[in-house]
Amino acid sequence: MGFEGIGAAVKRREDLRFLSGRGNYTDDINRPGQVYAVILRSPHPHARIRGIDTAAAKAAPGVHAVFTGEDLAADKVGGLPCGWQVKNKDGSPMAEPPHPVLAIGKVRHVGDPVAVVIADTKAQARDAAEKITVDYEVLKAAPTVESALKPGAPLVHDEVAGNICYDWHLGDREATEAAFARAHKVARLELVNNRLIPNAMEPRAAVAEYDPMSGEYTLYTTSQNPHVIRLLMGAFVLNIPEHRLRVVAPDVGGGFGSKIYHYAEEAIVTWASAKVGRPVKWTAERSESFVSDAHGRDxxxxxxxxxxxxxxxxxxxxxxxxxxxxxxxxxxxxxxxxxxxxxxxxxxxxxxxxxxxxxxxxxxxxxxxxxxxxxxxxxxxxxxxxxxxxxxxxxxxxxxxxxxxxxxxxxxxxxxxxxxxxxxxxxxxxxxxxxxxxxxxxxxxxxxxxxxxxxxxxxxxxxxxxxxxAPSAVVGSLGARAGLYEVANIRVNPTGSITVFTGTHSHGQGHETTFAQLIADRFGVPMSQVEIVHGDTAKIPFGMGTYGSRSLAVGGSAMIKAADKIIAKGKRIAAHLLEADVADIEFKDGKFQVAGTDRAKTLAEISLAAYVPHNYPIDELEPGLEETAFYDPKxxxxxxxxxxxxxxxxxxxxxxxxxxxxxxxxxxxxxxxxxxxxxxxxxxxxxxxxxxxxxxxxxxxxxxxxxxxxxxxxxxxxxxxxxxxxxxxxxxxxxxxxxxxxxxxxxxxxxxxxxxxxxxxxxxxxxxxxxxxxxxxxxxxxxxxxxxxxxxx
Missing domain, CATH: 3.30.365.10 (Aldehyde oxidase/xanthine dehydrogenase, molybdopterin binding domain)
Structure with a gap:
């Protein structure tokens, strides 16, 4: 085995399954008896909904149900929440209008979801969606900031004056004006940072299943942070207790930020799975992604x-x-x-x-x-x-x-x-x-x-x-409605192999390799002995997912903290087995050794003793070799x-x-x-x-x-x-x-x-x-x- 630790250019071990077509992406997941969802989206950027006629769609072949925003509202489904509040210059809160899962009363952009059809096949659902008649009163639109800020511009939300979400500032205005007053020259630039449409290799997808016996929901989704989706959707949208909602993000084919957010489709299929009593699957068409995935910049x-x-x-x-x-x-x-x-x-x-x-x-x-x-x-x-x-x-x-x-x-x-x-x-x-x-x-x-x-x-x-x-307390004071720590649970199994449960999530960055290198380096074991588990709220402790290049700096730091706890406990076990003082035990290259001697125990010997505690400091330590650590960055x-x-x-x-x-x-x-x-x-x-x-x-x-x-x-x-x-x-x-x-x-x-x-x-x-x-x-x-x-x- 060559060197595999920190600094080694190890090939990504996940690539074998990706390149051989053996990845497990959301669209690869098919549940027994599943049906398919197709979402009818607004062709208008701005219009009042005067009525929706779904009768013909409901009567179409293979259709199980057709739902509109009124159906979700009647079931007390909440709107999609925003995770960060910004305050205006005067300290007042930003405008935060409702964001319904399916449009109610008004559509506000091309692609705004209006209705969902559930049918035996995707083709049947698509055909039925075309039979839905929506009576739109088309309104004048304001698609750019220039048009939205003009006097008399149409209001995107009737309750938001001037279309202003917030008017915010930062810095020292007086000191800056003073600097300009004494300037030798002033350079000026007007520019536009162009709007971008994310195009990950894998379009967004969601598969939801409801178990009426347990009352539990399972959602498989293309997400960069499954725990955040569980929290937002469970607590604020569908009112599902967290212990009854499992969110699984399997292999994810690219995210670039666009798969951080809680989207309407996740809530739609989860709610609909209970209504129709069948697993419900939705996969975006590429053209649909252009009008449903969050855009960037602008x-x-x-x-x-x-x-x-x-x-x-x-x-x-x-x-x-x-x-x-x-x-x-x-x-x-x-x-x-x-x-x-x-x-x-x-x-x-x-x-x-x-x-x-x-x-x-x-x-x-x-x-x-x-x-x-x-x-x-x-x-x-x-x-x-x-x-x-x-x-x-x-x-x-x-x-x-x-x-x-x-x-x-x-x-x-x-x-x-x-x-x-x-x-x-x-x-x-x-x-x-x-x-x-x-x-x-x-x-x-x-x-x-x-x-x-x-x-x-x-x-x-x-x-x-x-x-x-950075720090949860700091970002909380700035408007974040979530903590931004990370968590790792490390389990050293009885024979010395290691399982790491991380709250971060990979969408193509190579975490299964990098994190395994990190753990292999820390414990002095081959990478083949290390398993990385992520992306399933039923398996991993509550974590905040992956975005902002946080996985290694925050998630990896949590792993180091958990590993240090493992090593500290291992030293105490080794001291007992080797009849030495804990202060004399050193850990290096996978061995706990009495300093200055050749007396040593391998990590596997220590872990076996922890799980088979026939000779163990039982009065001082609990059996097992598993630790959890949280890391909240400074x-x-x-x-x-x-x-x-x-x-x-x-x-x-x-x-x-x-x-x-x-x-x-x-x-x-x-x-x-x-x-x-x-x-x-x-x-x-x-x-x-x-x-x-x-x-x-x-x-x-x-x-x-x-x-x-x-x-x-x-x-x-x-x-x-x-x-x-x-x-x-x-x-x-x-x-x-x-x-x-x-x-x-x-x-x-x-x-x-x-x-x-x-x-x-x-x-x-x-x-x-x-x-x-x-x-x-x-x-x-x-x-x-x-x-x-x-x-x-």
Missing amino acids: HVTVAEMALDPDGKFLGLRVRTVANMGAYLSTFAPCVPTYLYATLLAGVYTTPAIYAEVKAVFTNSVPVDAYRGAGRPEATFLLERLVDICALEMGMDRVEIRRRNFIPASAFPYQTPVALQYDSGDYHASLDAALKAADWAEFEARRAAAKARGKLRGIGISTYIEACGI NFTFPGGCHIAEVEIDPETGATQVVNFTAVDDVGRVINPMIVEGQVQGGVVQGIGQALLETCVYDEDGQLLSGSMMDYTMPRADDVPNITVGHSITLCTHNPLGVKGCGEVGAIGAPPAVIGAVVDALKEYGVRHIDMPATPQKVWSIINANRPRMAAE
Whole structure:
């Protein structure tokens, strides 16, 4: 056996079943006697429901039942809850209108669920759904923040004045205004962070079963956090006692944030399974996912930076309007506030920052966290603005960053926007990235490209993010309606094999490998002796799932705490068996040994003694070798780094090709370098997708124009360059592993680097900024609009 512990590039052991088609995804689950649900969704972005005629659908072949919002209301089914409350500037609570499971009285976006048909087959349910007649009174829609904020705009919710969910702020306004008053120059940027539609490999699905004998419900669902779904759905929607509701999230094929939330379909099939007395299954069609899965991003921002004569940042002023969509998704309010504005310091020493965020309801799909959640929006704004600052000051883009970096000697560093960074070395990651990207020789490559008729540009992004969402008491004071700790239960079995029950959940990150490495390293056993169990509320203790790159920093830390309890108990057992003092027992490489001697007991010998306690300190210790630990983080973790993108543009077509990409990240201690590299590369691809290809577009009437893969462009293999991944490591100082998180860094650092490169390639055309996505049409239009001017010059 080769080395498998911390730092080893061990192949993912879960990949065998995934690549051989033996995964157990939600759609693979079929229960005896199951029936199928198809949901009728609104074709209108805004309309009153004057009546629903379901008679023809109920009479259709194979149909068991047809339900509407009125049926659920009659059964006292509650609305979908929001998990975070944000307060307005004056301290008043945000507007929090009801979010019915099935629409009642009004539909508010294309795709709003109106009715559900339950039938023997999916085809029969689909045919019957087409027989439902809904009498809609079509209303004028406000699908964008601009349209929703116009005087006299239609109200998405009649009770929410001006469509304003909240008007929030953070920072020191007076100090920021004073900084601008003494500024040598002010750099200003208006930008849009484009709305994205998540497209995980596996569409969402749910299978629910009710047992009338026990009164118990089981829900199989594509979720990143099954315990949270059980809590929200049981307590707030269906009023099911938690001990009678089991939620299982089996293999999940990608999430990227979109599978964190409690969705209507989970409640619909669970409730319906009891009503029809049969298991009920729903699987989204891909086109359905476009109008039912929470979207991401969608900010409109004006940002200004005050600078002194030397290019030092004096103050940052930000005004953002954030689209919430038609309803508040589970964690939506915190994304443009506590996950966004708190990161506006970035890696810089800006002494004064003031941010205002206005959240707006619109007639569009709800918006929530998407890979990075607020941090990509903050980084894109800040890094693009820093490039504008360099232009205003006539400085090099790298130099202005160096001049304003937080020095490595300044940690822990208190930012002016609440967060305190514990560690980092931004100069080191910048230097490593510049070297790896061969920045110094770029102008020669630009000249060579020009000789071939191409426009070449290079862009840079020096970013930071916050991961491992931090102390429950802190986030509770900021509006979180849940704790953000994690839990691990470790059971050393009688023969020394180890089972780990974790409250985190994997949706493709390789947890079964990384966590097994962690435990194997701690206990000195082969990985083959370690089993990782997650995703089933009937098996695991209450945990908070996976998002925000929290699994290792929070979940892994809970495992270390539980492992330490196991080892401490093992030492006491070993001391008894070896007739030694506990203080003399050392544990290393799977053995409990009396220090300075060859007397030792293996972990398996200790565990067998714990379960067969014939010779055991029974007066001091309970039998068994199993421990549980909770870990509530002391702070966020703060991964950071430097990303550099190099692009070539064909001026005849406007097509942009990313020809080189370099990512040097500080993710803290690396447990498995191969998995970290895969996570970084995957995130970079999503970042390239946002920068160049992806955008969600509604027309002025609220119809989704990018509602299928024909109209929403995802990155493909030939859109992606070779990605060079490197590391510049500083350890997190407040968790036992020293880890920071790697799952989101690519999606955070890549977009501003790519757009910076596009702008650099187009600088001879007078371009200072271009909003994402920089599509061929957009780029070609810029080039052609400026050709006459350039010819005249």
